[in-house]
Amino acid sequence: MLSNFMLNSNSELLGLVKKKGIEKYYGPGDVIISKGDIKYQTAFILEGLVKITLGKENNSLLLYHLNAENNSIISFMNIYNNTPIQIAVTTIKQSRLLWVSNTDVLNMALLYPDLKKMIVDSYYYNHEQLVLITKNIISKSLDNRIFDYLMTKSSLYNSQKITISRLEMASDLHVSKEAISRSLKKLETQGKIKRSKNLIHLTQF
Amino acid sequence: MHTSISPLLEKYSFPKELLTLIESYGSIIYRKSNEQFFYDVNTYENTLFVIKGSFNLYLQNEEKKVLLYQLFSDQMCIANHVNLFNNYIIDFYSIALEDSILLSVPSNKMMEWSSQFKELRHLIITSHQHHYNAMLGVIQSFTEESLENRLHSYLKLKSVQKKANELAMPHQEIASDLNCSREAVTRSLKKLEVKGYIERKTRSVVLTPIIEQAS
Numbered sequence: 336m337l338s339n340f341m342l343n344s345n346s347e348l349l350g351l352v353k354k355k356g357i358e359k360y361y362g363p364g365d366v367i368i369s370k371g372d373i374k375y376q377t378a379f380i381l382e383g384l385v386k387i388t389l390g391k392e393n394n395s396l397l398l399y400h401l402n403a404e405n406n407s408i409i410s411f412m413n414i415y416n417n418t419p420i421q422i423a424v425t426t427i428k429q430s431r432l433l434w435v436s437n438t439d440v441l442n443m444a445l446l447y448p449d450l451k452k453m454i455v456d457s458y459y460y461n462h463e464q465l466v467l468i469t470k471n472i473i474s475k476s477l478d479n480r481i482f483d484y485l486m487t488k489s490s491l492y493n494s495q496k497i498t499i500s501r502l503e504m505a506s507d508l509h510v511s512k513e514a515i516s517r518s519l520k521k522l523e524t525q526g527k528i529k530r531s532k533n534l535i536h537l538t539q540f
Numbered sequence: 541m542h543t544s545i546s547p548l549l550e551k552y553s554f555p556k557e558l559l560t561l562i563e564s565y566g567s568i569i570y571r572k573s574n575e576q577f578f579y580d581v582n583t584y585e586n587t588l589f590v591i592k593g594s595f596n597l598y599l600q601n602e603e604k605k606v607l608l609y610q611l612f613s614d615q616m617c618i619a620n621h622v623n624l625f626n627n628y629i630i631d632f633y634s635i636a637l638e639d640s641i642l643l644s645v646p647s648n649k650m651m652e653w654s655s656q657f658k659e660l661r662h663l664i665i666t667s668h669q670h671h672y673n674a675m676l677g678v679i680q681s682f683t684e685e686s687l688e689n690r691l692h693s694y695l696k697l698k699s700v701q702k703k704a705n706e707l708a709m710p711h712q713e714i715a716s717d718l719n720c721s722r723e724a725v726t727r728s729l730k731k732l733e734v735k736g737y738i739e740r741k742t743r744s745v746v747l748t749p750i751i752e753q754a755s
Binding site: 418 | 601602606608621655662665666671675676678680683684
């Protein structure tokens with residue numbers, strides 16, 4: 336499956352979109368969108384990595400990631416209405432986003448088929464990710480879900496070694512810290528990971 | 541005999557030009573109540589819209605099907621939510637809840653027409669939003685709610701769909717839809733009875749009328 340919505344790779348189009356938008360910088364851990372926000376804009380990730388979560392106080396389950404290299408459009412499909420956003424978007428790495436009003440995005444999408452394709456692709460990508468996580472939740476054991484999670488983080492950071500706190504993992508997976516500890520021990524016994532302090536080393540990359 | 545499509549689309553207020561195009565390229569599919577269909581490779585050449593009736597949408601999970609949410613005709617929801625550019629196949633499965641009608645339009649034509657007609661754009665984007673938010677709801681309920689609450693919501697929904705307060709459903713069917721064991725369903729039904737939300741009879745379950753229906 337070819338995901339091709341990299342605005343960065345189409346410099347002419349990027350130039351046109353930049354003219355209509357405002358660039359903003361974010362540090363790691365910045366909350367870009369909170370659940371319940373109303374936003375009439377679309378963001379293009381020019382640099383960096385963000386995570387999409389359920390964003391509730393008692394449930395901040397990790398849904399998926401968006402980054403500049405692959406799936407770089409943060410859109411809320413609210414071009415025709417003003418419903419509050421049901422997810423939260425938080426940066427993981429330092430990021431640079433280009434914000435464009437939905438009206439401008441819609442007009443440009445009508446003029447430039449490549450942009451239209453990128454936006455539609457991003458709708459499907461978002462939905463597909465939700466289906467994947469639903470399947471994971473219903474069919475996988477917690478151990479396997481955690482392993483998948485570590486593999487995802489590993490490929491996003493491009494590293495076999497990941498530093499991640501038990502607290503963050505518990506929040507992302509919506510389980511208790513104890514359950515995380517138990518599962519990590521199990522994965523270590525199975526030889527899939529090696530642990531030291533907050534560092535997790537994936538033995539199979 | 542070619543069924544005239546336009547009268548079926550009256551409630552959506554499409555411009556005449558769009559209706560003409562739909563008449564030329566589209567077709568009507570009838571689904572009887574309880575009729576099932578899988579989404580396979582052939583499903584993706586055409587985009588299907590629910591124009592009358594309603595469907596349950598399920599996710600195929602190994603041997604089981606897990607109930608996700610419903611599709612209705614009020615917003616002409618897309619039934620086979622599909623990536624028109626990448627043909628990513630999502631293993632969905634649908635069952636008609638009542639006698640229903642689908643409009644089938646070649647997917648490439650639909651994309652073409654969406655550039656011309658804002659009504660179609662509006663429809664496509666709203667449909668995407670519906671599917672996305674509905675999936676969020678599913679994920680929330682799977683990760684947060686107790687089986688009891690999910691079961692109660694499920695029974696209330698079934699009651700509305702069947703337009704009856706008494707439901708005769710085997711526990712195994714409920715278990716399959718909710719992705720749990722039959723025993724768990726039996727236990728949860730007992731709990732709901734203790735709380736006064738339902739009354740259990742030999743082969744059925746009766747929902748006690750609660751004023752919350754008014755919300």
